[in-house]
Amino acid sequence: xxxxxESGPGLVKPSETLSLTCTVxxxxxxxxxxxxxxxxxxxxxxxxxxxxxxxxxxxNYNPSLKSRVTMPVDTSKSQFSLMLSSVTAADTxxxxxxxxxxxxxxxxxxxxxxxTLVTVSS
Amino acid sequence: AIQMTQSPSSLSAxxxxxxxxxxxxxxxxxxxxxxxxxxxxxxPQLLIYAASTLQSGVPSRFSGRGSGTDFTLTISSLxxxxxATYYCxxxxxxxxxxxxxxxxxxx
Numbered sequence: 001x002x003x004x005x006e007s008g009p010g011l012v013k014p015s016e017t018l019s020l021t022c023t024v025x026x027x028x029x030x031x032x033x034x035x036x037x038x039x040x041x042x043x044x045x046x047x048x049x050x051x052x053x054x055x056x057x058x059x060n061y062n063p064s065l066k067s068r069v070t071m072p073v074d075t076s077k078s079q080f081s082l083m084l085s086s087v088t089a090a091d092t093x094x095x096x097x098x099x100x101x102x103x104x105x106x107x108x109x110x111x112x113x114x115x116t117l118v119t120v121s122s
Numbered sequence: 123a124i125q126m127t128q129s130p131s132s133l134s135a136x137x138x139x140x141x142x143x144x145x146x147x148x149x150x151x152x153x154x155x156x157x158x159x160x161x162x163x164x165x166p167q168l169l170i171y172a173a174s175t176l177q178s179g180v181p182s183r184f185s186g187r188g189s190g191t192d193f194t195l196t197i198s199s200l201x202x203x204x205x206a207t208y209y210c211x212x213x214x215x216x217x218x219x220x221x222x223x224x225x226x227x228x229x
Contacts, residue, residue, distance in 0.1 A: 047166070047209060047220040062217040064123075096165055100213075107213055108156040108171035115165050 002027045004097050004113035012091075012120050018084040022097030022113060029078050030055050035100035035107050038071070038082045040093035041115070048093075052100060053080050087120045094118075124148050126210055128221035136229045139200045143224045145193045145210035154214040157186055157195045159206040160223075166209060170195065202228055 008020035022036070029036055038050040051061035053071045061069045070083040084091060094115045100107035125148040135141050145155065153173035158166035168177045170186040173193055183198045197204055205228045210221040 046222050047211075049218045049220070060216060064217070098165075103172060103175075105152070106154040106156070106172050108168050108177070109158075109166070109211075110168050110171075110177065112165035112167070 002099060002111045004099065004111055006095060006097050006113045006116040008116065008118070010117060010119060012087055012118060013122050014088055014120055015086055018082070018087050018091060018118055018120070020082045020095055020097075020116065020118070021079050022081070024078040024080075024099075027078070027099070029053075029080055030057070033102045035102065036080045037098045037100050037109060039096045039098055039109070040091075041096065042093045050082065050084075050095075089120050092118065092120045123217055124151060124212055124215065124219055126212055126219050126221040128208075128210060128224050130224060131222070132225040132227070134227040134229050135200050137200055137202060141197045141200055141204075141226065143195045143208050143226075145188075145195070145221050147191045147193075147212055147214075150190045151212045151214035153189045154212055155186075155188070155193050156211045156213070157184075158209045158211065159204075160209065161206045169208075200228065204228070 003025040005023050012018045035052040035054045037052040041047050053059045059071050068085045072081050094117050096115045098109040098112040101110045127146045129144045155173045157170040160166040174186045185196050187194050207223045207225045
């Protein structure tokens with residue numbers, strides 16, 4: 001069974017960079033027809049897709065966050081990461097990583113990590 | 123971005139009831155729609171994808187229909203463990219977007 005788990009600081013100061021890592025078990029990040037996603041959830045805005053890195057290493061980001069998001073690649077590990085720069089209180093959320101498994105033209109999110117709460121505060 | 127609107131926002135039903143949740147897209151999305159449910163403190167869990175395909179391991183009381191802009195999720199005989207918030211999601215184009223959620227309570 002594929003497992004994902006998010007890790008990283010639970011508290012980030014305003015204007016700094018939020019950095020999270022997703023560790024994947026029982027699957028390789030860079031093989032197969034998969035997309036590796038970050039999603040966040042807040043009480044006010046609900047579920048918001050941040051972006052994905054696909055098995056080939058290409059990335060695709062939500063236009064609303066694109067200027068602040070990077071998903072660096074680590075080919076030596078079964079991990080993918082999220083970096084979100086210049087954070088504000090509005091970036092306080094539960095952050096999830098999830099696998100997108102493409103079937104025909106759609107890529108539903110079939111495995112999710114448990115989520116990690118990140119609070120932006122000084 | 124495509125907006126996904128769910129109705130109702132919340133509902134209460136009894137064990138054994140048939141329940142239907144509706145999701146409407148602001149533009150046509152073919153059948154690129156998935157349904158998830160989420161229990162408190164847990165991550166969302168995939169129920170249905172491609173509008174009507176049941177994810178492996180999901181009970182057959184869950185079913186999905188629709189294409190274009192209008193979609194439904196039906197639970198044929200509600201069970202106590204179905205108490206959760208339900209979300210639809212489109213990945214027809216970037217960015218993929220989620221509905222605001224429907225909170226289902228068991229009476």
